[in-house]
Amino acid sequence: MENLKQKPKKDDSCTDTKNKSGCSCKEHPEERTDQAFTVNKPFRGIQFAANRALSDTDILKLEKNIPEDETLLFTVSGDLSIKSRYSNTFLAVTDKHIYGFDDTFDGGVRVHSYDKVKRAAVKRYYGNAILIFSMDESDKEFIDLSKEHINFMRFSYKVASLYDAAAFFIQNIAAGKDLHEEMQIVEASFEKQFCICPQCGRNLIRPGAPCMNCQSKDKIVKKLIGYVTPYKTLLIFCMFLSVITTAVSLLPPYMTKLLVDDVLPAGDKGMLGVCVGVLLATYIIQYGVGAVRSYLLRVSGDKIVADLRNDVYKKAQLLTMRFYDRTSTGSVINRISGDTSNIQSFMLRITQEVVVQFFLLIGIIVIMFAMNWQLTLLSLIPVPFVVIGARIFGKKIAPFYRRIWRRWSAVTSILTDTIPGIRVIKAFTNEKKSFNTFKKYNDRWLKTDISASKITTLFPNIVGFVITCGSLIIWGIGGKLVIESPEFISAGLLVSFLSYTSMFYGPVNFFANLNDSYQSALNSAERILDIIDAEPEANFGKGKHPEKLEGRIEFRNINFSFDRSKKTLSNVNIVIEPGDIVGIVGTTGAGKSTLINLLMRYYDNYDGEILIDGMNIRDIDMEFYRSEIGYVQQEPMMFHDSIYNNIAYGSDNASVESIIGAAEVANAHEFIARLPDAYDTVLGERGTGLSGGERQRLSIARAVLKNPSILFFDEATASVDSETESLIQAAIERLIRGRTTIMIAHRLSTLRKANKIIVVDKGEIIEMGSPEELMALKGKYYKLIQIQTMSDQVRKSKEEERFD
């Protein structure tokens, strides 16, 4: 304890505590890199860790309640009172006591000393959790709420992980562990909090660092323009063609004026022929060049959308399992297919039509002003109404596009869910119900789409009406002028002017309705960027790249939860030596597969460290790391491809003989050879056409071919009969020789080669040692073995009965 007082951290003179915690401070770069979780001024000259800057009132409370001879170590600011009301509460932990500050407590504070605490834990409820101290000696593994305990502080899941660290610290200090070592663990938890961008939730490169995602995400359109850039030459050429067609299209009304005012009254047949010839040439150029332009636009548009789709799909491959846990397959497919097309059409409109329409608008206005400025001003009357209407329309339509997409995503989700599961639907004669469910969601989409179409169809028609009224003004006033003062405006001029007016309203209409496609594309872009900007799995092509992994695995203080409502792994510490064959046993939901998930780096958001050969697995290049691991799952995934390619999956350069050899090792060669198309047999989607045991042996062959340093088996024989099990078991035993192997098994008989057993229960390691040691311990493993021996006997006798 004294050491803490002798080594105060650097006194921070900055008064702007807010800046020091976040990424916005430009004046204090050094604070951002040096333990950003020290967001408060030192308390009595000693820095302490905190998740939030404490207010002056909070500091006064600390001054008032913490005696001079105690050292404040850290505070955790919470958000709920013990009575479940939103409130500014905080936990303050010193070297001698634990203080809970909550205005609903008597006197606003509750104090507890370490010596009475036997166990401290966070009990998670639904949307909230409580820090509990148990005072009962017998509470070794879990807190028994029927015994003496204190419900110390309540908080939401927002700070649950920090309270976890606090509970772990309190319990260990109460047990007499070293305070400095324990503080390092607590500080690591605080540091992790500051490694997350408060804006977008992505991981930062270091605590308090600026978020690359938020910095660069200033304009969605800017990002999309990046996809257009490679085709700029083609698009500029298209634009040039557009200018030609636009310029040429301005000619016919003028020719009309010439014909009506000069050629026809004069009866000049020669001039008539010239005019018709000019008009013919104009139309040939207009439509000929237009066709070339349309073709080139289609080509460039397709290329843009293909690039965008490639990028979205590529990124989708690199996204974390956490993303897929929370995002339906349907919505991902929808983004790759529908949204990219939507953006394609919009981008082409932006890069082409906008330019064309703009030039057209300017050209017409210039010509109209040159012809008659008074009539031109009259024709501009409807424009402000159209502009205001477009703004209102944009605001109204945006939510509809969002809603339509959600409804359509739901429909796609039903498809991706039910079409692959068609066998189950048929087996349960659920076709009618399945159709009704689809119809229900499709009807919802229909209803929303119809609501949107009321607006989307109404607006263009209103615009059309207003514009037509504009031409009526020209007819009315212009016509009157032609009748009253033909020397001022001729009939030909009026007809020609009306042609230009209708042409002028074209671009006006276009810009008015652009908002519709803009809003739709903006929605699509947001969803696509949701994938493109999502945090990928780290370290692809980066990080350490050792020659080979030896296979020493170490879990250090691992805590993990899929979501914050339930802790899946608590304080897991395991050491596995190279070449060890480790069996993980435990009841369903105990956290066995989660251990493998973390080792596979499907989830990186855990507290603590996992080391392989002394290196943190987060620092190893992901591609190399996974290439060194063979993973055989309970339900092996096969692709709609030949057996040969399925075995060679992930081993692109494997020779034919090595693939046959791998199949041999996996006890798969014999059954493959018996198939009519043997290795060329094309499997159905997800491997239909093979039995579960056959699929499993193919997945073992895949692992054999990969020649990994480390092997994981997750219930590899759980769903096969005894005979297939023995075939698979023999294949596994050949495969695991000399490799670090972790096997999860419900059937403990499959672990007979294991030299180490880990027993997991409720996310904690409760027993670990050799099978003999655990049998001697007569704990959970012993009980599981006894239960299994009995059930195996029953199973065996049943199988024999059936055989007889």
Added chain:
Amino acid sequence: MARLYIDNDMARFTRKDITLVDMELYDGRKFENLEPRRLFPLSGLEKYITLLDEDGVERGIIRDMKTLPEKERATIEECLDEYYLIPKVTKITDCKEKYGVLRIWAQTNCGDVVIEIRNILHGIKLIYGTRVQLRDVNDNRYEISNINELDSRSRRLIDSFL
């Protein structure tokens, strides 16, 4: 063992801890430290309440809370209120979406709160046409019991995200 469904006055409950009760059945059987939990936390707030002991073993199911005597019902409700914190949103003062995070400034029956939702598709769910469940970045839950009962501004603010 057959599942024990509890109806009417079959059981007497005594509050033990914030989320625990002792149960005494009409036939004299006693169970201590049972935690009432909803089997249908979204769709059935008052029906099918399971009673779990310290080992997570189910000791009975209350079929419908409405059938329990007033006192017993209040005891179970108090436990459930402690266990399930789902603040009810009564008013939305503002909604802003930036960097893919939707922030909703809301008034709830538990006080004022800023709800941060990162994935709108996942975080906002309309249930049974009028009830809205919100799930924030930290997996905390909130609820709008009946969207039609919100004031017009609140309704307008949340509407575009439904």
